[in-house]
Structures are given as structure tokens and as C-alpha cells.
Amino acid sequence: MFQARPRKVRVLSVIGAVIFVAVFTVVAVLLRNTPTGVYFYLSDQIAMVGIGVLIACGALMFGRPRVRADLDGVEVRNMLGSRRYAWSEIESVSFPDGSAWARLELPDDEYVPVLAVQAIDGEHAVAAMRELRRLRREAEAKAEPAAQAESAQQ
Template identity: 30%
Template sequence: MPDLRTFRPGGTRVVAYAVAVILLVLTFVIGLSLPDEISFTPAETVTLWIIILAVLTLLHGIGRSFVRADDAGVEVLNGYRRHHIPWSSIKGFAMNTGAPWPTLVTNDDERVILFGIQGSDGGYAREAVTYLRGRLAA
């Protein structure tokens, strides 16, 4: 059986989706509570929905981020950008004290942020980095 682990942001993910729900509920409640003499033009309505959809898209990108390690390498999804990095191309993983997230360093000295592992998750983040370093050393 292949060794597969997926790491996702804990608190950040909850906050992103909670804010999305709150945004939609507030939009609906405010829309219903406006007096009848206040109305929006079609251009204002379209602009408002474009802004709301942009914010929801951003929040979903934060919530869907992950880092997946398997026998072939590391797959990183940061928002809407996906990276597949084989173990042979990875030099190491860096996570300094107080860093918001770890960084994957390739043999070419390119860096990929691992947004799916949030430093604010404390022990979970340290465990994830330790696991990734252990897989690299193996």
C-alpha cells in the first residue's frame, strides 16, 4: 500500500469558509432590510455580485489548499495553482520560527510555499514538516 499523506490548513480553512457563509448571509439580510425607496441600478447590482464572487473565489482558493506527499513526490495546491515535485528534485523543507508556512526548496533553489500547512496550526504544522523531511531523507 502506498504511503500517502495529505495536509490541509486547519484554522485558516475554517475561517475562510465561515467568512464566505457570513458574507452571503449578510448580503441577503441587508438586501431584504433595505427600505423600498432604495434601489440599485443594474450596473450597481452586477458590480456588487462581481465583487462578492471575487471574494468568494479568493476564500475558496484559501480553503482548498493542500500539500500531499506520496511515493512519487509532493503535490502542492496553493489556491488555484498546482505543483507536482518529485522527491528527486527536492533539496529540503524550511520553516523558520514564526514563519506563516513552510517552504519547499528544489535542487534548482526554487522555492514553493506550502500554503496547505499553516504555521498558526502549531504542532500540526511541525509534525507535517517533520514528516516531509523524514520522507525526503528516506
């Protein structure tokens, strides 16, 4: 089984999450000591830290994408959802020029973005594309004798 995840985006999302929590925590600590005449309470400070944690969780979602593939198909997990596709449903695995990430080409001009294979990862993305295409070729080669045997029975 092959699995790929984005590298640079994961690192950047973790760094961003830590920064968000740190900034909102500092703001929460300094919130009580403002000379503006507005009264801030402990609940306001806790809410500020909570908002920082929520924003950090949102930043971590950028590191969530993953692609898993085997001879049966491909599972694509992007930021919000996950779905498995059989190789028979996929027309090709492509990385269009100028695109930020790979995609699975489906029938009727539809496609599924594969956010786990990103151009910013350079050689890691190239290796992932090679492996996905190799698995697709092997799956097609495996399916051909089965299709021929089925047509011979009819």
C-alpha cells in the same frame, strides 16, 4: 500517501464566506426600502446576493491548499494552482523562523511555498513537517541503491 491541509484557515474561510453571503443578502433585502430617492429593482437585489456569493467563493480559496506526498514526490496545491515535484528536484523541506508556512527548497535559491502547512496550526504543522521530512529521507534512501547500480553498469 501523506496528505495535509490547513486547519484553522479552513474554518475561518468558511465562517467568512457564510458572513459575506449573509451580509450581502441582508443588504439586498433592505436595498428596496431605502428612502434615498434611488430606485432599486429586483435585478439589483439579485446582483447584490451574487456579489456576496462571488466574494464568499474568494474567501473559500484560502481553505484550498493541500500537500500530498509519497516516496515518488510531493504535490503542492496552493490557492490558484497545483504542481507535482519529484524528490530529486527538492533540496530540502524547511520552515524558516518567523515564516507563516513551510516551503520546498529548490535548486538555484528558488522555493515553493507550502500553504497547507501553516504556523498557526501548531502541532498539526509540526507533525506534517516531520512526515514530509521522513518521506524525503526514505525516498533518498530508496534512490541511493538505484544510483549505485546505475554507476556500476557504466
